[in-house]
Amino acid sequence: MSYHQVIIIGSGFGGQCAAINLLKNDINDFLILERRDFIGGTWCQNSYPGAAVDVQSPLYSISHEPYAWSQMFAEQNELEQYTNHVIDKYDLRSKTKTNCNVVKVEWDTHKKRWNVYTDQDEVLSAQFIINASGPLSTPVIPNFKGRESFQGKSFHTNEWDHNYDYTGKRVAIIGSGASAAQVIPAIAPDVAHLHVFQRTPHWVMPRPDYKFNNAQQKLIGNKFIHKAVRTAVYWQLETRMIGFKYSKAALNVFAQKQALKHIEKQIQDPKLRAAVTPDYTIGCKRIILSNTLYPALCRDNVTLHTRDSAIASIDKTGINTTDGQHLDLDLIIYSTGYDATDGVISYPVIGENKQSIAESWQAFPRAYLGTTLPHFPNLFIITGPNTGIGHTSAIFVIESQMNYVLSAIQTTLKKGKQSIEVTAKAENDYTQMIHKEMDKTVWQTGGCNSWYKSKSGHVIAMFPGFSFTYHQMTKNFKPQHHKFN
DSSP, X not given: OEEEEEEEEOOSHHHXXXXXXXXXXXXXXXXXXXXXXXXXXXXXXXXXXXXXXXSOTTTSSXXXXXXXXXXXXXXXXXXXXXXXXXXXXXXXXXXXXXSOOEEEEEEETTTTEEEEEETTSOEEEEEEEEEOOOTTSSBOXXXXXXXXXXXXXXXXXXXXXXXXXXXXXXXEEEOOSHHHHHHHHHHTTTSSXXXXXXXXXXXXXXXXXXXXXXXXXXXXHSHHHHHHHHHHHHHHHHTHHIIIIIOHHHHIIIIIHHHHHHHHHHXXXXXXXXXXXXXXXXXXXXXXXXXXXXXXXXXXXXXXXXXXXXXXXXXXXXXXXTTSOEEEOSEEEEOOOBOOSTTSSOSOEEOGGGOBHHHHTSSOOOOBTTTBOTTOTTEEETTOTTOBOSSSOHHHHHXXXXXXXXXXXXXXXXXXXXXXXXXXXXXXXXXXXXXXXXXXXXXXHSSOOOTTBOTTSOBOSBOSSOXXXXXXXXXXXXXXXXXXX
């Protein structure tokens, strides 16, 4: 059995930030496990046409790793280059085991360590586990009637098949969220016809992108300029939380009215305008930034299907709709999201007394600082319950979590103890505070049903406050909230 002081599960930005922080704190005995045959996570995996980030690149990056970005909102290929730049700078490939899918993690009470079981019939062990598998890593495809009978091509946007040429093909894309909003304009000019299946419309706002010239790229890559731009963008975005939580009037004035004008400016057809206009408060679901989605939906070779023309079933040649149509198709693209709430961790985790996380989360997923929970010593979950952020960079939150994770590990080691575990009271007090605060937010009161919510109706994906509040919480490590053994 191979032993490491720390095992990190997942090699995306969460895993990279964990590894870098361990190295900077002279904790060198760690191993990254990656289930795919490459490392890098989301922006190496999600390579569908049109893929790009929806947070300004100087902020959607590791704080101490500036980069000479070519545009304000980086596209997938540049994000992949940045990811590999970080991986190579810190030599993380030598610390990573690829093609290694974790099938179970179990706590050994006697040895006070975790046993990690993989699909290679191998057992690894570690004192500490950092789960960085990410909430957007397990694609979900609804079980449409007859789905398996389709004889054409089909795949999820997360697993785009670049060997398939969609040019001149009859295509359907199921879903109208963030990924679909990028795919639709990218492929619409090349396909024979594109059928877009929209369950619920999203609010769409203009994308304020900007391409940097060579001189500007060099400036952005300078650590001092990078910090200044990053800080300015951060505080600009942070003001959005005022609307999301404290003022629906501000949301209406500064966001919803602008989104309505965006529809009026880009869509002339009254019927299509009505079809894409949501009936809930902006921000309740993820806001899409796009200058190209609405023009794509206006194309003659694009048909938008709403609830009146939803999917009744799929057969070997295409889709049957609820209004009696049969659509002959060559390709079905599933842009149907991820198991990002109830399925935060995709493999079984067995803690003390043989209790599983699935059992602990039977009511709904919960964790102290969204990171750790009682009866699961030495386990840290990156981007765990209620750490998502609707108004700023997820990487800012990941780096904030690292403050807590490193403090917990270092305190345990300095005390000469083998394990650390948050107390049930501390976790319960934190969770009650989170959901009390959540009741004030647009995610709970905005009149929509989003992927932010778990099956229980609790908003699990989001943190109900300013990101600097969460950052301060993670910096203020409280030993009294923990048990050491």
